[in-house]
Structures are given as C-alpha cells and as structure tokens.
Amino acid sequence: MANAYNILNDPFLNKGTAFTERERESLGLIGTLPNKVQTIQEQAKRVYEQYELRPEGMQKRKFLMEIFNTNRTLFYYVVEQHIEELLPVIYDPVIAPAIEKYSEIFMKPQGAAFLSIDNPNDVKASLENAAGGRKIKLIVVTDGEGILGIGDWGENGVNISVGKLMVYTAAAGIDPREVLPVSLDVGTNNETLINDPLYLGEKHARVTGERYYDFVDKFVNIAREVFPDVYIHFEDFGRDNATKILNKYRKEIPVFNDDVQGTGIVCLSGVLGALNISKEKFTDQIFLTFGAGTAGMGIANMMYREMLVEGMDPEEAKKHFYLVDKQGLLFSDTAGITPEQKPFVRDRSEFKNADELTNLEAVVKAVHPTVMIGTSTTPGAFTEAVVKEMAAHTERPIIFPISNPTKLIEASAANLIEWTDGRALVATGVPSAPVEYKGVTYHIGQANNALIYPGLGLGVLASEAKLVTDGMLSAAAHSLGGIVDPNEKGAPVLPPVSKIQSFSAKEAVSVAQAAIDENLVAKGITDAKAATEKMKWIPKY
Numbered sequence: 001m002a003n004a005y006n007i008l009n010d011p012f013l014n015k016g017t018a019f020t021e022r023e024r025e026s027l028g029l030i031g032t033l034p035n036k037v038q039t040i041q042e043q044a045k046r047v048y049e050q051y052e053l054r055p056e057g058m059q060k061r062k063f064l065m066e067i068f069n070t071n072r073t074l075f076y077y078v079v080e081q082h083i084e085e086l087l088p089v090i091y092d093p094v095i096a097p098a099i100e101k102y103s104e105i106f107m108k109p110q111g112a113a114f115l116s117i118d119n120p121n122d123v124k125a126s127l128e129n130a131a132g133g134r135k136i137k138l139i140v141v142t143d144g145e146g147i148l149g150i151g152d153w154g155e156n157g158v159n160i161s162v163g164k165l166m167v168y169t170a171a172a173g174i175d176p177r178e179v180l181p182v183s184l185d186v187g188t189n190n191e192t193l194i195n196d197p198l199y200l201g202e203k204h205a206r207v208t209g210e211r212y213y214d215f216v217d218k219f220v221n222i223a224r225e226v227f228p229d230v231y232i233h234f235e236d237f238g239r240d241n242a243t244k245i246l247n248k249y250r251k252e253i254p255v256f257n258d259d260v261q262g263t264g265i266v267c268l269s270g271v272l273g274a275l276n277i278s279k280e281k282f283t284d285q286i287f288l289t290f291g292a293g294t295a296g297m298g299i300a301n302m303m304y305r306e307m308l309v310e311g312m313d314p315e316e317a318k319k320h321f322y323l324v325d326k327q328g329l330l331f332s333d334t335a336g337i338t339p340e341q342k343p344f345v346r347d348r349s350e351f352k353n354a355d356e357l358t359n360l361e362a363v364v365k366a367v368h369p370t371v372m373i374g375t376s377t378t379p380g381a382f383t384e385a386v387v388k389e390m391a392a393h394t395e396r397p398i399i400f401p402i403s404n405p406t407k408l409i410e411a412s413a414a415n416l417i418e419w420t421d422g423r424a425l426v427a428t429g430v431p432s433a434p435v436e437y438k439g440v441t442y443h444i445g446q447a448n449n450a451l452i453y454p455g456l457g458l459g460v461l462a463s464e465a466k467l468v469t470d471g472m473l474s475a476a477a478h479s480l481g482g483i484v485d486p487n488e489k490g491a492p493v494l495p496p497v498s499k500i501q502s503f504s505a506k507e508a509v510s511v512a513q514a515a516i517d518e519n520l521v522a523k524g525i526t527d528a529k530a531a532t533e534k535m536k537w538i539p540k541y
C-alpha cells in the first residue's frame, strides 16, 4: 500500500496541493500538505509566476525540471498553456547547454534507462526497472554521438531523449506514462568529458564496429521483447550510424530516425509552404544541400521522393540536386563520399570549372539553386555574397539555415530578409523572432523536426502501425498545408509553434490514414480520427 511519502514523491501520482479532501483521507495524506486545496489552474498560476522570476534560460529550465520531477500533470498543463514560450526552454536551444552541463548539474534520472556497453547483460533489467511496471509504447533513444550540431556528448546526451519526449506529450498528447527515454552509453570521444571528474558516463573511447552494432541490436530486440510493439525513435546518432541503423530495422519494426526522416519531413513541408507563397512548382526547384550529413541527406531524399510522387523520372529528378560538404560540390570522384551521398553526386564533366567548385559561393554561382538548406554546423556560412548571388537568379529564394543550436546557424533570418530585400522565404531550426523590414513583418517558420515528429508518432501509435513507410512520411509532410494564409504579406512557410497542438492532431490523422490505406494497422482500426482522438492524453487530474 502506497504511503504518503511514496505518493508525494511519484511524479505520476502526485497532485500536490490539488489532492481533494476525500483523496487526502483515502490515501493517508491528511496533514502532509497545506490545508488549502487548489485547482490545477491555481497551481499553474503559481508555477508560471515563479518561472517568470527566473532571470535566464538555464535557471528557468532548472525550475521547470523541478516541476517535471514532482508532478508530471501540472508540468504539462503549464507547458501547454505557454507552449511557444516554454518550448525553447525545455527543448532547443536551451537544451544544448543543459546537455553540456548534464553531469555537473545532475539531480534526478528523470525516468530514463541508462544502458552501458560495458554491462550488456543488464539491458533487460535496466529497461524493466526504468519502466517500473508501466506499459511503454514509445522510446526515444540516443547514443549521444551527434547531439544537435554540438557533437559527441556521451551519456550527457540522455537529456535529448528526455526533451524530445516532452515535446511528444506537449504537442501531440502522448501519455507521459507510456514513454521511456533511453541512453546507450558506448563511451565518448569527447576529451572534455573524459577529463571531467564529474562525468557520469563510461570513460573510454566510443566502441565502434561489430561490438557497437551488436549492442544496438541487443537493445532493439530486448526493448521489443519487454515492451511488445514499442515504437523506437532514434535521435542524434553519428553520421556513420544513423541511416545504417534506420535501414536495418525499418522494414521489420516501427522505427523512426528524427534527424534523417523528421528533418526531411519538416523541410519538405516548409518548401511546400514556401511554394504556396511564391506560386511556383515543386518540380522546377533546384536544391542545394549545404552539409550533406545525416540531416542533409534525409532532406535530399525526402525532396527527391516528392519529385517522383510528382511524376518525375528518377534520373531527371536527380539532376535537381547538388550536395556541398567540406570538400565543396560533391563529385563522383570526390574523396570521402558517404554511402548516403553517393546516389546524388555529380559528374565533373558537367562543369567547365569543376575544380574551382570548392566553396559555397562558387557552387551557387555555377548551379543557381532556388532552394538552399543549411545543415552544416557552420555559423555564418550563408554570407551576404552567397545569398545575393542566389537571389540574383531566382525571384523568391527559399533559404533554410537549420543548424542548431543558435550559435551554429548559417545565417540569421533578419540578415536573409535584408540581403534579399524581403524576397527570401526563410525558415530556421531554432525559433526566430519576426523580422520588421520596410514596413512588413516577416514571420519566420521554425523548420525543426519538433514540429512534425509528435504528430507522426501519435498517428503511428494510434493506428498501431507495424512499420513507418515513405507513404506515411509523405502524408505527414503534406498535412501541414492550409494552416497559414499564403497571401498575407510576410506569411511564414510553416505554421506557428503556437498552433502545434492543432496541427499535430491533424497530422496524426493523415499518418494513421496512410497506415490504414497501406494495410499496416492492427485489426479493427478503420477510423483514423477516432483512433488518434482516443489516444490523446490531456493534462488534468
């Protein structure tokens, strides 16, 4: 029988001052709380006022995490009330310094499962212990190798699993009792962590190769055994592993890689939104991917598949793509081409000055892109010269500098609007304030996978989809249309975060419907809307 101590210390059970007199009596809580019984609205007012008193991001985050650790329902109630303001604090960009400082500021494990490659026999017990008897339907797992654009943060990366799951609940109403953040600690190559006496992860170099893949496989298999049908979301794996792991499982079980697929979906949505504004055709676009890594290639593939959906011939479609990475424009004979880049590399003979195409400005001059997306982790790479050159050859340049966090952005929204005299259609990965320019207020869309993975997840879980297919990803990308009025001056290319709950719900229905149409759902699921509505968790007592 749970006693007062256990109840008040369990964030899923605790209601704090909102326990009614009857509950206090029946649960043995008499005298363990101030006598006044509060509503969740009153509690939320108190929490928000305290939140506002905290002067800056990390302190605001620490305060919110205390509420998260104490009372999950109240936490989500407050977050949903102030979603646009709080999302950047519980998630990107404030999550970045919270990851860097994770070991120093550690207070509570936040319900995560910590799996170590040095103790592979503990995987099952660790997952079971962390779940504590809860029926887990969704896991976000990271190995911490490619956290946002800030690199290898080892075990500290667990915070991204926790943060991504917060967005699932706040945006799409995924029941917080049914989720599990997981960290795969396979070591770290980050010297700062290795030399940090307070670092909480394994202090050795990353294990790679067969032993690494075996460990990932062990985690996937045991997770599916302990939590049948669990949907696994992979986050911030390194460039060499992300797509490889995704492709290994995606034909067998419901898995998702956020950096590859989530980023692809949100960027396709953004481009479709931009074309609604410019009234141009998708198949006329020339795409330049700057930073052809995990996210960059996920985006290129999503755009490429859309070209095929539009009826374009595969060989013809490939000609619309140019990849630029550290080496410059990527050619078939460029050294260090990754397996993901290979299908999209160009032939040197296409250009008279191929040997000069080693920097972004030269490439833009040579290929005249109409869409340029930055996933390069290179701050300021979209210089005035690059942007003006692009804008000289296209009326409405579509430019998405989406490297995160803020310090890594390829260009600010304000600069892009100014350098193109208001013609650029812009989205950024982190939130950007509206830009005032020559009497027009330009609203900047946030091309962050957080806008789409919650709705996708709700659609997958509600329909009990057995796989996550390209058709479902495409349905997700197309579902965000029709929310923004494209004819309004300064309209954003993506719907605003303030509406994330309503468009996530809409997206979930589209995804579940696609799963139903592809015969991938559990028996008896025929009504996508009813299924997603039934699944939705609401923060109330």
Ligand SMILES: NC(=O)c1ccc[n+]([C@@H]2O[C@H](COP(=O)([O-])OP(=O)(O)OC[C@H]3O[C@@H](n4cnc5c(N)ncnc54)[C@H](O)[C@@H]3O)[C@@H](O)[C@H]2O)c1
Pocket: 146, 147, 148, 149, 150, 238, 239, 258, 259, 262, 263, 266, 290, 291, 292, 293, 294, 295, 296, 324, 325, 326, 327, 374, 375, 376, 377, 378, 402, 403, 404, 405, 408, 428, 429, 430, 447, 448, 449, 450
């Ligand atoms: N907005 C979003 O939703 C979203 C989603 C995923 C990733 N991202 C961001 O995209 C960035 C990349 O993430 P990733 O997971 O693809 O990392 P990654 O390491 O897999 O890829 C980065 C690529 O950029 C290349 N690069 C590095 N320096 C370069 C330079 N000077 N010029 C050209 N290319 C260069 C690297 O060689 C690599 O191929 C990160 O900042 C991340 O935060 C944003």
Ligand SMILES: O=C(O)C[C@H](O)C(=O)O
Pocket: 092, 147, 148, 149, 236, 258, 259, 403, 404, 448, 449, 450
């Ligand atoms: O975490 C984010 O803000 C988006 C993305 O998954 C990233 O890795 O940058």
Ligand SMILES: [Mn+2]
Pocket: 148, 235, 236, 258, 259
């Ligand atoms: Mn990520």
